[in-house]
Amino acid sequence: MRQRKASGGIPSKYLLMILSIVCIMLLFFSYSTGFSGGPLETIANHMFIPMQKGIDYIGSSIAVSSADTKTKEELVEENEELRAQVDDLNSTISNMELKIKELSELQELYELDQTYYDYETTGARIIGKGTSNWFNTFIIDKGSKDGIEKNMNVIADGGLVGIVSSVGDGYAVVRAIIDDTSNVSATISSTEDNCIVSGSLENMTSDNLILFSNLDDDEDKVAIGDVIVTSNISDKYLPGLMIGYVSSVNLDENELTKSGTVTPVVDFKHLSDVLVILQQKESYKNE
Amino acid sequence: MSDIKLYIRRVLIIAVVIYVSFLLQVGVFSRLRLAGVTPNILVCIVASYGFMKGRRYGTVIGFFSGLLLDIFSGGIFGTYAMIYMYIGFLNGLFRKQFFGDDLRLPMILIGTSDLIYGIITFLVLFAIRSQHDFYFYLMNIILPEVVYTLVVSIFVYYIILHLNNWVEKLEKKGSDRIGNY
Numbered sequence: 371m372r373q374r375k376a377s378g379g380i381p382s383k384y385l386l387m388i389l390s391i392v393c394i395m396l397l398f399f400s401y402s403t404g405f406s407g408g409p410l411e412t413i414a415n416h417m418f419i420p421m422q423k424g425i426d427y428i429g430s431s432i433a434v435s436s437a438d439t440k441t442k443e444e445l446v447e448e449n450e451e452l453r454a455q456v457d458d459l460n461s462t463i464s465n466m467e468l469k470i471k472e473l474s475e476l477q478e479l480y481e482l483d484q485t486y487y488d489y490e491t492t493g494a495r496i497i498g499k500g501t502s503n504w505f506n507t508f509i510i511d512k513g514s515k516d517g518i519e520k521n522m523n524v525i526a527d528g529g530l531v532g533i534v535s536s537v538g539d540g541y542a543v544v545r546a547i548i549d550d551t552s553n554v555s556a557t558i559s560s561t562e563d564n565c566i567v568s569g570s571l572e573n574m575t576s577d578n579l580i581l582f583s584n585l586d587d588d589e590d591k592v593a594i595g596d597v598i599v600t601s602n603i604s605d606k607y608l609p610g611l612m613i614g615y616v617s618s619v620n621l622d623e624n625e626l627t628k629s630g631t632v633t634p635v636v637d638f639k640h641l642s643d644v645l646v647i648l649q650q651k652e653s654y655k656n657e
Numbered sequence: 658m659s660d661i662k663l664y665i666r667r668v669l670i671i672a673v674v675i676y677v678s679f680l681l682q683v684g685v686f687s688r689l690r691l692a693g694v695t696p697n698i699l700v701c702i703v704a705s706y707g708f709m710k711g712r713r714y715g716t717v718i719g720f721f722s723g724l725l726l727d728i729f730s731g732g733i734f735g736t737y738a739m740i741y742m743y744i745g746f747l748n749g750l751f752r753k754q755f756f757g758d759d760l761r762l763p764m765i766l767i768g769t770s771d772l773i774y775g776i777i778t779f780l781v782l783f784a785i786r787s788q789h790d791f792y793f794y795l796m797n798i799i800l801p802e803v804v805y806t807l808v809v810s811i812f813v814y815y816i817i818l819h820l821n822n823w824v825e826k827l828e829k830k831g832s833d834r835i836g837n838y
Contacts, residue, residue, distance in 0.1 A: 396735030543731035
């Protein structure tokens with residue numbers, strides 16, 4: 371009795387009980403309605419995002435100054451290499467231009483007008499990673515103010531990075547495809563067989579790989595090195611975004627489907643800038 | 658009147674501590690990964706306040722640090738709040754055993770807290786989705802995180818200890834003056 375008086379307020383037992391009930395209610399509410407913070411997000415947005423941007427700025431400027439310390443010889447060498455590469459690429463471009471012309475002519479003939487890769491994007495910086503070691507989510511510095519919405523696709527280095535899982539005013543949380551809870555409906559681009567690509571913390575930490583499963587490949591056509599892209603039938607991911615290369619294929623125990631591992635094209639360990647595609651799958655369907 | 662002032666000051670100081678440690682965890686230490694893990698500074702804060710100030714502090718601080726993580730993790734809202742709250746409460750049970758200068762008990766408690774946090778996260782968020790390879794997660798994620806957290810927590814613990822002593826001294830001074838007045 372005396373102790374309670376000395377500390378004042380509600381005894382810890384009841385406090386714990388009340389807050390537990392609040393937590394359980396939040397859990398159910400969030401699970402049923404997809405609630406992710408509401409007004410708390412706005413407060414967090416104004417308090418944390420400016421500071422995180424500042425920390426990110428300092429961090430990136432330190433990284434830049436360490437890149438400045440290349441010697442003159444190295445730079446000259448790199449320059450020569452790059453020049454050779456430019457010549458190489460120029461010849462490929464002229465080659466490709468011819469092919470594109472031919473393709474568009476053929477498409478006109480077939481009355482096809484699909485521009486898969488012409489998505490409008492906006493660049494964003496990653497300003498925070500890892501609220502825990504268990505999940506691969508990160509925070510980017512653009513939010514609903516910049517037109518970002520939930521379920522928008524995020525790409526980098528020409529490959530799929532992940533999907534926006536919650537949005538605040540000036541920030542958005544992105545769930546990477548290597549996250550353990552992520553599942554992407556995908557297609558092997560050479561055979562057009564569908565499968566499901568799922569992230570795996572276990573395979574990611576040990577071998578930098580993610581998994582695919584449910585691949586229906588009766589004729590054993592899928593080989594190591596085949597490109598995996600997002601499929602047309604996915605309800606959240608836009609079609610034709612590159613995920614990675616097949617690195618192993620195994621027959622499942624049911625002897626009907628196959629599963630295996632995928633090497634992602636994106637280097638998730640050294641990711642600092644990403645592109646958010648400002649178009650969603652639903653609107654893509656409507657067009 | 659002075660009671661409310663004291664109360665507000667306490668809340669503000671704790672809010673700043675949580676604010677800074679969250680920024681450290683998400684902004685700074687996520688760039689300083691060792692063996693692929695980042696230290697869990699918020700667990701240090703919650704555990705330290707738990708065994709320094711008692712169950713009530715631990716519960717409330719755990720709840721709010723957890724909420725913060727929930728906002729920025731994009732998962733189901735309330736999971737971390739629940740886990741951190743119970744960590745704070747359990748640490749609060751050890752207040753009577755706590756003496757400021759001895760580093761052993763705080764280290765054991767913080768280490769155990771992080772271990773419990775890891776195991777609960779595994780059970781609640783991974784085992785439920787039929788990821789049963791506990792040994793792998795223990796060796797590659799839970800234990801490295803515990804070790805890294807312990808190293809960082811030596812500094813975090815002393816900072817919080819001194820901050821706490823300073824605040825208590827300040828409050829004592831204030832109450833003395835009121836008494837004399």
